[in-house]
Amino acid sequence: MGRNYQEDEKKTPSRSVLRRTARSLARSDDGAAAIEFAILAFPYFLIVFAIIETFIAFTGEQLVTNAVDTMARKLRTGQITFGMGRTTDMNEKQFRTEFCDEISILITCSSTELTTPNKLYLDIRTFGTFAAIPKTIPRMSSDRFADIDTTSFKFNPGGPGTINMFRAYYRWQIMTDIVRPYITNVRPKSGMPTDFLIIATSAFQNEAYP
Numbered sequence: 001m002g003r004n005y006q007e008d009e010k011k012t013p014s015r016s017v018l019r020r021t022a023r024s025l026a027r028s029d030d031g032a033a034a035i036e037f038a039i040l041a042f043p044y045f046l047i048v049f050a051i052i053e054t055f056i057a058f059t060g061e062q063l064v065t066n067a068v069d070t071m072a073r074k075l076r077t078g079q080i081t082f083g084m085g086r087t088t089d090m091n092e093k094q095f096r097t098e099f100c101d102e103i104s105i106l107i108t109c110s111s112t113e114l115t116t117p118n119k120l121y122l123d124i125r126t127f128g129t130f131a132a133i134p135k136t137i138p139r140m141s142s143d144r145f146a147d148i149d150t151t152s153f154k155f156n157p158g159g160p161g162t163i164n165m166f167r168a169y170y171r172w173q174i175m176t177d178i179v180r181p182y183i184t185n186v187r188p189k190s191g192m193p194t195d196f197l198i199i200a201t202s203a204f205q206n207e208a209y210p
Contacts, residue, residue: 046177053179070102075166077207078207082157103170107170119170120168122166122167123153123165123168124166126163128163133165138150148186161206168200169198171198
């Protein structure tokens with residue numbers, strides 16, 4: 001019995017039809033991948049930005065700490081003095097300017113910041129004993145996230161042999177929402193918290209420099 005090739009050709013899809021079908025399936029997969037990317041892209045990049053911002057914030061904290069150590073060493077050794085009638089004397093603005101130069105790699109102090117603190121606060125005082133140096137952060141209330149109380153801050157470096165405390169505060173603004181609830185430590189009663197308060201302290205006794 002002879003084979004009907006025409007009927008077989010009608011029943012068997014042509015190669016061009018198969019290719020078109022394969023391309024359609026490929027386009028369908030591309031669409032699914034695009035949808036999956038759109039769903040996952042936002043949280044993925046949010047996490048990436050959060051990691052980067054956290055890293056930069058902690059780098060800024062280390063930068064402020066290093067600046068406090070550097071400036072405290074200059075006070076301790078008499079390279080910077082205050083009210084002693086020497087060429088090494090610095091007033092508060094001059095001292096703040098030099099401190100800002102120490103942190104300028106990552107933090108920029110505006111011209112108004114040098115005279116009217118808004119982000120950077122420096123507290124330098126002399127005490128009779130090391131035990132008298134405050135061990136807590138002055139805050140506006142007992143709330144752990146309350147703003148700092150700056151009313152006791154002074155610029156009063158001591159002379160040879162004096163015991164001093166040098167403490168720096170810097171308000172680092174957090175931009176990524178996912179990070180704010182975890183690393184901000186100054187939070188207003190209303191509104192979104194934005195500030196990661198960097199705090200660095202050095203307690204030392206000046207050398208008996210001439």
